[in-house]
């Protein structure tokens with residue numbers, strides 16, 4: 001037997017072991033047979049302490065997100081593709097072209113290898129479809145009971161387009177507030193699974209990589225003021241963030257905000273406001289009024305923006321309030337998400 | 347009361363709450379009062395979905411590491427500074443100048459805010475001393491019992507020096523194997539704390555940022571073949587990795603490898619081999635033989651390399667074995683760390 005012979009992993013019945021995070025032979029095997037096998041590319045395969053990469057050219061953008069979603073698998077996706085999409089989207093909404101991903105895994109001892117493989121494969125597919133390689137990674141294992149299956153932190157690096165200047169601080173009174181599609185699908189896919197709500201058709205997460213949609217939009221309307229992905233805290237928190245960063249207020253129209261009937265029904269049942277529920281494949285766009293039509297047209301022409309809508313308008317307001325004109329003609333204050341109704345959505 | 351009034355956090359007695367990871371007002375408060383307050387800089391303060399950064403110029407390096415060390419505080423450091431050093435060192439040993447860090451936190455509900463603040467402050471100090479800002483971050487909270495206090499993933503981006511070409515695949519027969527200082531301090535600081543070993547003076551972690559030492563070395567000897575930080579798996583795994591990547595063997599001299607007496611004693615007590623125990627502030631250097639003296643001189647002249655030593659030599663060996671000439675004149679095979687003796691060291 002060669003001194004570095006190791007029994008192949010049992011991909012069907014095996015479980016993650018502490019030794020696979022300790023830095024020795026077992027870890028190398030897990031990285032090789034599970035991670036590198038699925039995610040491999042010329043950079044990852046260098047196998048050094050990090051990845052050596054070509055000059056990105058121009059300014060860069062870095063974004064990072066930990067993913068702790070529970071459950072790990074849900075209609076429309078899993079923590080693997082979510083970890084790719086979530087970080088790519090943060091890079092994209094900065095106006096950057098995502099180039100590289102780093103992926104760091106915290107595994108719980110005893111986690112089924114078959115599930116890990118499914119997750120890593122899903123990650124690999126999402127990265128391939130997005131055209132963005134995972135160039136470096138890390139693997140840690142903690143004792144059973146000290147984590148919850150798998151946590152994945154992804155970090156994205158992108159190269160910033162020089163023709164756009166996007167920021168949450170750029171909203172101006174009169175600007176239009178656009179949404180690329182219905183809100184709350186991702187959050188309610190998770191919540192209804194967790195709460196055991198049964199629907200004829202399950203609610204499907206909207207998790208998707210948005211950089212293609214962003215490129216289409218920015219090519220058409222480079223004067224966009226701000227893009228943001230309404231993830232945790234939902235549309236309500238996103239609009240409050242932008243209002244605060246820009247020192248403006250907003251008024252949105254309840255009737256104009258797309259919400260799928262099943263999402264509305266699930267929110268009703270669980271006492272949630274769709275405005276607070278996370279999306280993982282939607283774009284909030286703040287756009288100068290004279291470009292609204294062009295922006296809407298560009299969004300709608302893309303498969304991920306078919307249900308795009310103008311949902312409100314920025315207005316002068318030193319108090320930075322976000323308000324909503326309700327279906328019944330009243331007005332209400334749209335506040336940040338408060339409380340802990342929606343933990344571990346992403 | 348202003349609608350966005352929030353009670354200040356109780357920095358002494360408060361505890362992390364699930365709502366602080368949900369994306370709303372409570373999360374913004376935690377990020378503002380704990381993270382941005384300690385780590386703030388012009389990039390982080392932009393407050394957008396990621397950080398917008400100047401062109402790094404030339405090729406870049408990306409490295410990522412999750413940190414799950416237990417206990418969180420130990421002689422010589424804590425998870426906060428470790429998370430900065432660990433990732434900076436992976437960037438540095440690639441021959442790159444670390445420029446930016448991203449930091450993502452997974453917090454357990456109920457974790458004392460005072461401890462979190464201590465950790466974040468330590469991170470801020472380490473980042474400041476290293477001259478590398480944390481430019482973007484993320485904060486997730488999981489339920490009590492679903493994590494272990496705090497996990498921190500850091501990702502580093504650096505700009506690659508054009509005058510060096512380092513890789514684990516570049517070791518050649520005849521090259522010298524150098525170490526920048528004694529091995530095993532970090533791992534034994536953690537293990538002896540965990541196992542309740544009492545010494546007159548506790549073993550102190552060697553955690554440190556190595557990019558200054560690396561710069562000194564590479565300025566003096568740009569023809570260095572390979573650098574690596576012997577973290578998990580210790581010197582044994584690091585040398586095996588390089589041997590395998592380069593398709594060579596190595597012989598190291600037990601008598602030449604610096605090990606502090608307290609580390610040796612603790613290893614003896616716990617049945618560990620110092621060769622398997624992680625460092626977090628040491629450098630392994632593979633160097634052409636004619637440059638060994640210059641490399642040793644450069645290392646020794648730096649505060650972090652005062653105890654540097656030549657510990658072995660690369661040799662031709664298609665089996666890629668690492669061997670050690672023992673104090674008693676024998677030879678033994680130096681294998682990768684196997685088993686799970688050293689979990690959660692970093």
Ligand SMILES: Nc1ncnc2c1ncn2[C@@H]1O[C@H](COP(=O)(O)OP(=O)(O)OP(=O)(O)O)[C@@H](O)[C@H]1O
Nearest residue numbers: 031035036047048049105136137138139411577578
């Ligand atoms: N989950 C993963 N997916 C893809 N690649 C990985 C993964 N984990 C590790 N790698 C790759 O394997 C190699 C070794 O990683 P490792 O974490 O052991 O290196 P290191 O960071 O230098 O050591 P340490 O984490 O102990 O500080 C690196 O090239 C890394 O990019």
Ligand SMILES: Nc1ncnc2c1ncn2[C@@H]1O[C@H](COP(=O)(O)OP(=O)(O)OP(=O)(O)O)[C@@H](O)[C@H]1O
Nearest residue numbers: 065231232377381382393394395451482483484485
């Ligand atoms: N622990 C932290 N340390 C420093 N900055 C942080 C930390 N957590 C978040 N931030 C910063 O706060 C801002 C908001 O972060 P947040 O994670 O809410 O944004 P996001 O990634 O767009 O949303 P989500 O994580 O829901 O996808 C960002 O500018 C981010 O860099």
Ligand SMILES: [Mg+2]
Nearest residue numbers: 049436575577
């Ligand atoms: Mg390393």
Ligand SMILES: [Mg+2]
Nearest residue numbers: 065086090231
């Ligand atoms: Mg995000």
Ligand SMILES: [Mg+2]
Nearest residue numbers: 138139410411
């Ligand atoms: Mg690592």
Ligand SMILES: [Mg+2]
Nearest residue numbers: 090229231395
């Ligand atoms: Mg975002």
Ligand SMILES: [Mg+2]
Nearest residue numbers: 411432436577
């Ligand atoms: Mg490392």
Ligand SMILES: [Mg+2]
Nearest residue numbers: 064065483484
């Ligand atoms: Mg985030």
